[in-house]
Amino acid sequence: MLKSVLIANRGEIACRVIRTARRMGLRTIAVYSDADADALHVAQADEAVRIGGPLARDSYLKIDAVLDAAKKTGAEAIHPGYGFLSENANFAEACAKAKIVFVGPPASAIRAMGGKSEAKALMAKAQVPLVPGYHGEDQSPDVLEKAADKIGYPVLIKASAGGGGKGMKVAQGKADFRDQLASAKREALSSFGDDRVLIEKYLTKPRHVEIQVFADAHGHCVYLFERDCSIQRRHQKVIEEAPAPGMTAGLRQRMGEAAVTAAKSIGYVGAGTVEFLLDEDGSFYFMEMNTRLQVEHPVTEFITGLDLVEWQLRVASGEKLPLAQDQLAINGHAFEVRLYAEDPDRDFLPQTGTITHLSFPPENGHVRIDTGITQGKAISTYYDPMIAKLIVWDLDRPQALAQLRRALAQTEIGGLVTNTAFLAKLAANKAFAKGDVDTGFIGRHEKELLPSVPAAPDDALVLAATGILLRERQKGTRDPWSLMDGWRHHGGGHDHLTLIDVSGGQTAHKLVFDYAKDGFLFHLKKAVLPVSATLSSSGKLTADLGGRRLSAGFASQSDDVTLFLDGVGYRLKRAGIDLGEEDGEAAALRIAAPMPGRIIAVHVAAGKMVEKGTPLIVLEAMKMEHTLKAGHAGKIEYVGCKPGDQIREGQELLRFAAPA
Known part of the structure; x- marks a missing residue:
């Protein structure tokens, strides 16, 4: 068994890994950037090493810095968590070369699934069902557009590398294909250093169902059932649950066996997730495989009674899987919600600021909190704005949903805008209570869910x-x-x-x-x-x-x-202070930056007439693109930014001419 592990990550996942590793008697080593010097994961580890500046590329993404920290501290293994280097085949190879155990799959498996196009070709060979689409090497806009025309609109344009909803756009028709393609490529290049995309048929009412798989180095592979992650915004998950509502035993087995086939076809070892789109008729299609632990793994832990991080560490130590497929069973139902610093009422824009008040419901057999932040800490532009994960369990879905509603009512986060009230509305939604979920749920129920915070009574x-x-x-x-x-x-x-x-x-x-x-x-x-x-x-x-x-x-x-x-x-x-707000008429004439970021594109110039809804400026913040659109028709009087500009929150970017 391993005796020490370095966690090459930050925040709640680093704290999560530390918790299990210490329970198993392993010495834990944290790494941190300048922005995380006083972070919770640094305080919880037995030892911590600074690896660079606040930007991820200057710290958590620096392979040499992470390996140097492991060597200095004598770490036997490196757990990559999720995000950052967790799906980087070069990092896995570098660990092997340094004779440090990588707690994850072999580099060959990461590489096989690292490119979505290549992965789909492998899955086609393994006879795993695929969504109709284009996964070719030719990335010229003309070829991609012809492929989209052939598939039929709407189509999904998706970054070939990476995940998390970044580099993912929907083209509703030929007219907006080129703009959406350009945006997806920019976002993919910014997030993953790779602007290749694939084109797929966009299913109108699919469910996002993923299968947790686990394999050891002795040829054993099992599936630990499914999670439904259909409730999404910006192609990113909002609520996850296990098991999936309405899942039959037969469909569960077919999807589970397909996931195991996918894992075995690439010689997989460790924890992984095979993601499928489930259509209304019961057909399912391979979407991608995440070669790492998932953010939503706690719901699987709740319904199986297992610790997946413990399984990871045991498999990395060379042990066999603790249980066989026929020894695994589902017990009860679990939900997970991601508490984000974001404004649902402004298209879920990420927020920055200091958490001045933080109070969670008490943890027990029904409620679990995974977080890497404490009261008084700041949410910055450097990293993902997730504050915590709230996970609940009970004997069945209705009782688990009641636990979720109660836990959200006890959650208090002050100092900045969060999605807590929005999550509470989702949990109280009648359609959600019935299990009538799909990836378009939020858009379809927008009038019921937004505004997320009503006027104060x-x-x-x-x-x-x-x-x-x-x-x-x-x-x-x-x-x-x-x-x-x-x-x-x-x-x-x-x-x-x-x-x-x-x-x-x-x-x-x-x-x-x-x-x-x-x-x-x-x-x-x-x-x-x-x-x-x-x-x-x-x-x-x-x-x-x-x-x-x-x-x-x-x-x-x-x-x-x-x-x-x-x-x-x-x-x-x-009252009695400067609210920093203009009167309604003046405010309507200007476009200000909703958050700090970098200008990617400016679509208008002074003197141009625009209609309501016209895209004006594209802003990149927290590795996501945000398009600022005209709230009304009018003439542009002034444009105060250009592509490449770094801007601050509230900075005036554009102004309309006053009506004559």
Whole structure:
């Protein structure tokens, strides 16, 4: 058995691997960039080594730096996690050359599945079903367009290398094929250093079902059942569950055996995932194979009772698989949601900022939290904006879904915009509860799911105001004129507080209140609401609102407040500060950068007339392209950026001429 392992990754996966490795008695070594010097995975490891600057290409993607760290610390093995070097055949070969065990498949297997086009050719030879498409070497736009015409629109343009939804675009027709092709190639080159693409028939209502496979070096290979990952945005997974809803025993066996065939055909060893598209008629098609552990592996662990990282380490040590296929069984149902710093109401744009408040539900046999971040840490532009994974389990799907809803209601993340409320809406959706899922689910139910955060109700406003008043009182100021107790020289106190509902369209709410002996009296719609409350140091607000007892989470940073009530985080600003917002008419005339990034393309020039929905500027941030479109028709007056420019959040990029 191995005695030490270096984890060539960061964040929640590094913490995840460390947890199992330490339980097994292995010494753990972390690596970190300058941006991660005080990260959680660094603190949890037995030893940590700096490997470079904050950019991934200067640290986590530097093979020599990672190997040097392994040699310096005497690491016997390297676990690559997922992302970064996990599917890099050159890295696997370099580990073998350095006589360091690579916890993953052989380089030949990684290389076989590393190019989607080549992988599909191999799968065709192995008689694994494929989606109709073009996987050829000729990458000229004319050839690719002719292939798309032959396949029939809509078509999926997909980066041949890599994954995670990057370099993946849908062309609805011939008219937009070239633009989508160019965008997919740019994104693929930026993310993977390889702009080759493949073209496939875009199934209109497919499900994304993947099979977890595991193989050892002794010729044994099993499938650990399936995961349904159909709920996606930007071709990236949002909710994963196991087993897949509506799956029959026969279909499960056929898909599992096809996955094992795929793995055996390339001499696979270790943990891998074979991803399929499942059509409405029960047909399934090979999509790709991820030659690594998956982000969503915890749902498989929950329903099988197994630790897949332990299996990885044992197989890497030369052991046989712990169990045979007939010894594996499904127990219960599990869901996983990815908590992201992103704004669902703005096309899921990634967000940056400091997490000022962080509270998860307690972990137990039904709830698991995988995270690599703590309160006070920042989400930067350097890495993926995932904050944590929330995983739940119960005896069946309805009970597991109830666990998910409850756990999301107990999740509080303050300081920046997250997708928590959006996930809560998904979990509460009636169609989702019925298991009526496919990859177009979010788009089809957009009106029910967005906006993700509703306008703040009176209860949330009153609780937020109460939290502000109590927090001010807790500061213990000695200035009698600043005391928040309502005292006046001539008796009775009377005051007001104005809150801006940031999530609810920047609506201002003036709350008038009196001070009472044991709390406050709020004047709402000609009624008086007595409120008494306590606020703990951790931000738990317990209040009595006219005889109704409510509990909420309260987080504040300067004049920014987040009030967590019934699973929704209402973002509010205390008035009296510069909101940085223009009036509606002025704001409509300018396009500002929604986040820091790099300008990829500018499609318009000053003096040009555009229609509503016209693509204006393409911005690259966090390795994804974001197209900024015209919100209305008009004439472009000024363009303040060009391709290659690095821009900051809020920077003016373009301005429309004012209507005559």
